[in-house]
Amino acid sequence: MKKIGLLLLGILSGWTLYAEPTIIKPSVKTPTSFALFLDRTSYEKCREAVEDYRHAVEADGLGTYIIYDDWQSPEAVRTIILELAAGKMPLEGVAFAGEIPIVMTRDAQHLSSAFKMNQQADWKRSSIPSDRYYDDFDLRFEFVKRDEEKPLYFYYSLAADSEQYLESDIYSARIRPIVREGTDQYESLSAYFRKAAAAHRTSERLDDIFVFCGHGYNSESYASWSGEQIALHEQLPSMTRPGHRIFGTTFEDRYPMKYYVLQYLQDGAVDVALLHHHGSSDMQYINGSEKVSSPRMSIAAVQRYLRGKVRDSEHPEKTVEEYAASLDVPHNWFADTEETRIADSLYNRDMDIYIDDVYKAQPNARFVMFDACYNGSFHLDEYIAGAYLFNSGRTVATMGNSVNSLQDKWPDRYLGLLACGVRLGTWARHTYYLESHLIGDPTLRFEDAESCSGLNEALILYKSDDGYWLNMLKKTDLPDLQSIALRKLNANHYAHIADLLYETFISSRYGVVRMECLELMSRKGGPRFKTMVASALNDDYELVRRFAAQYLGMCGDDSLIVPAVESLLKDVLSTRVAYHVTDALSFFDPDKLKAEIERRYAETPTAAYGARNKQALFERLARTQENVTNNMRDIFDESKPLKRRISNVQNYRNYHYHYMVPRLLELASDTTQPEELRIATVEALGWFRLSYRCSEIAECCLQLQKNDSSAAVRNEALKTLKRLDSDEVTGRND
Numbered sequence: 001m002k003k004i005g006l007l008l009l010g011i012l013s014g015w016t017l018y019a020e021p022t023i024i025k026p027s028v029k030t031p032t033s034f035a036l037f038l039d040r041t042s043y044e045k046c047r048e049a050v051e052d053y054r055h056a057v058e059a060d061g062l063g064t065y066i067i068y069d070d071w072q073s074p075e076a077v078r079t080i081i082l083e084l085a086a087g088k089m090p091l092e093g094v095a096f097a098g099e100i101p102i103v104m105t106r107d108a109q110h111l112s113s114a115f116k117m118n119q120q121a122d123w124k125r126s127s128i129p130s131d132r133y134y135d136d137f138d139l140r141f142e143f144v145k146r147d148e149e150k151p152l153y154f155y156y157s158l159a160a161d162s163e164q165y166l167e168s169d170i171y172s173a174r175i176r177p178i179v180r181e182g183t184d185q186y187e188s189l190s191a192y193f194r195k196a197a198a199a200h201r202t203s204e205r206l207d208d209i210f211v212f213c214g215h216g217y218n219s220e221s222y223a224s225w226s227g228e229q230i231a232l233h234e235q236l237p238s239m240t241r242p243g244h245r246i247f248g249t250t251f252e253d254r255y256p257m258k259y260y261v262l263q264y265l266q267d268g269a270v271d272v273a274l275l276h277h278h279g280s281s282d283m284q285y286i287n288g289s290e291k292v293s294s295p296r297m298s299i300a301a302v303q304r305y306l307r308g309k310v311r312d313s314e315h316p317e318k319t320v321e322e323y324a325a326s327l328d329v330p331h332n333w334f335a336d337t338e339e340t341r342i343a344d345s346l347y348n349r350d351m352d353i354y355i356d357d358v359y360k361a362q363p364n365a366r367f368v369m370f371d372a373c374y375n376g377s378f379h380l381d382e383y384i385a386g387a388y389l390f391n392s393g394r395t396v397a398t399m400g401n402s403v404n405s406l407q408d409k410w411p412d413r414y415l416g417l418l419a420c421g422v423r424l425g426t427w428a429r430h431t432y433y434l435e436s437h438l439i440g441d442p443t444l445r446f447e448d449a450e451s452c453s454g455l456n457e458a459l460i461l462y463k464s465d466d467g468y469w470l471n472m473l474k475k476t477d478l479p480d481l482q483s484i485a486l487r488k489l490n491a492n493h494y495a496h497i498a499d500l501l502y503e504t505f506i507s508s509r510y511g512v513v514r515m516e517c518l519e520l521m522s523r524k525g526g527p528r529f530k531t532m533v534a535s536a537l538n539d540d541y542e543l544v545r546r547f548a549a550q551y552l553g554m555c556g557d558d559s560l561i562v563p564a565v566e567s568l569l570k571d572v573l574s575t576r577v578a579y580h581v582t583d584a585l586s587f588f589d590p591d592k593l594k595a596e597i598e599r600r601y602a603e604t605p606t607a608a609y610g611a612r613n614k615q616a617l618f619e620r621l622a623r624t625q626e627n628v629t630n631n632m633r634d635i636f637d638e639s640k641p642l643k644r645r646i647s648n649v650q651n652y653r654n655y656h657y658h659y660m661v662p663r664l665l666e667l668a669s670d671t672t673q674p675e676e677l678r679i680a681t682v683e684a685l686g687w688f689r690l691s692y693r694c695s696e697i698a699e700c701c702l703q704l705q706k707n708d709s710s711a712a713v714r715n716e717a718l719k720t721l722k723r724l725d726s727d728e729v730t731g732r733n734d
Helices: 002-019 040-059 074-085 185-200 222-235 258-265 295-311 316-327 338-349 355-360 415-419 424-428 455-461 466-475 479-491 497-507 511-521 526-536 542-555 558-570 575-585 590-603 610-636 642-653 658-669 675-685 694-707 711-723
Strands: 022-024 033-039 063-069 091-097 102-106 141-146 153-158 171-175 208-213 245-250 272-276 278-280 283-285 367-371 397-401 436-440
Touching: 033 040, 033 074, 040 063, 040 091, 040 185, 063 074, 074 091, 091 424, 091 455, 102 141, 171 424, 208 222, 208 258, 222 245, 222 415, 222 479, 222 511, 222 542, 222 575, 258 272, 295 316, 295 338, 415 424, 415 479, 424 436, 424 455, 455 479, 466 479, 479 497, 479 511, 497 511, 497 526, 511 526, 511 542, 526 542, 526 558, 542 558, 542 575, 558 575, 558 590, 575 610, 590 610, 610 642, 610 658, 642 658, 642 675, 658 675, 658 694, 675 694, 675 711, 694 711
Parallel strands: 033 063, 033 091, 091 171, 102 153, 171 436, 208 245, 208 272, 272 367, 367 397
Antiparallel strands: 022 063, 141 153, 278 283, 397 436
């Protein structure tokens, strides 16, 4: 018995020691620090390369922890992060190499840019893989379950009493090797760390940026595209010097464009590549069908289109007859042979960059940003952003999205900080959505071309020092430094921030600074925000006008009808702005809107929009109003299936028909209605963050949170209250 007891004690002691994470402390003292987390096997198999990488990072002035374990939960990782962040060498950020637990977030879609999938669908698809669990300390998540098929996936629900906005305290990055036949993931990981270490030992200046815009992105708007080029030169004044360049191109410049994009990405001179396009986890969508003008090429394009329709059809003969009749084309245009099938397959393959194309290439741009859906799906075995890292090219870091992503966001925000010697991670953490992820080495940085030494440390050590940021705002003429100073003052609830934002907006000569003011003021609401939106609709910078157009509909106040109609008439050629203004019109009071349109068209009879378009606009508004009325009737119709009623309510997440808010509040407060429907209604109302009726929504939620008999409704009401936490609701900075 004694031997058995000693044996058990030895086993338990060994298990305890093995279960404890191993923490290797930095070998240097620095103002801030960095932590590299690995699973035990990855560390043991890649130890030499990992140590080489650590020495290179520390030689660059950043003390580095190495932490490894057989991780069994995200909590264990987060606990260590919080401890290190509070230490004498506070964390700048972390990187997760190998198999580190992946948090699949639930009930947090409002923190993403575009993801709104029904959470009743397969949890692997309807959850958002996100490392905000690790890097945003104010978010609180509740554990739900671990995935049985994918044990690295841990499902967490965003708690109602958590903060309901993102403000990452540190940066994070994933270094997860591609898993595919014929490769050893540990050899790939070792090779990557050696490449990253070599990059740190080679001082590089940011002097060559490649910018690409793909098919269908931002409505292919030239106003949007040209605005970005101007803004980038504002943000990066050092790029105007001889020997530097920002080279921008679009999918229309050549056909097929794929090979030219790959050529530039493999050019050893390119430092940063900004790729705006659509995508998936294993593809970058570059081209649509070739735009042609000659009769023969047009006929060939139609024939290719028809062959595709027939191949995809379950009833080919019927499809041929239907298309032949509807398009009035001869039957021989549908003819398909082995030769045409091969030709069509090659034609389609030439449109886009596939992951196999990346494996065969050698991407050399040090940093590649994928402004696309799913390219950063690091939770999968193979993903585009990872393919750029784990090969023989020089690319050290990428940035991508783990799920789908919004087009109309600000992907280049603060990009000028990279020319100030700011680390990629420090830049990235100020741009995160729930789905955004830096893949690769977050500590990489370029030479400081703007004499801004110490900014990496300042963004951690002085983040709450208003005096520091006010001084920064006063002394610098760099627009992105001004913008980040405003961002920090806003986060600190600086007493005069609303006045400062408004005054800066009306006086700044930089479009990106005005954009920063508009975005920060949107979190405050109130009269000054509405005044700023009206002014922003006439801004020189297209992105400012585009965001203002979106804010029109999100706010819905009648005072914005006049500037909305003005924008509709004056800015119709800015495709993306006009799209959002037209969309926003349906959210205003229908009668007041129609009266203003009639008045303006009477004053401007020769407007390019034209009387015919005015009639079409009225017809569209009438259809929308009818659909909204029918939708609301079905929501209250208890004979309709509950699933349909809930689906109708969820439409209000995207479409803010403010004049229907009283009906939604009535539904949310009606205790005779099904609990699931009421919860969906309260959740949908949380998307009305900028609505002029947000105070009414907040008051209703306050009453529900205090008095409702349903704990689930109270919980959702609390979450919506925190989502509506604007200054207009709270009374801050009036």
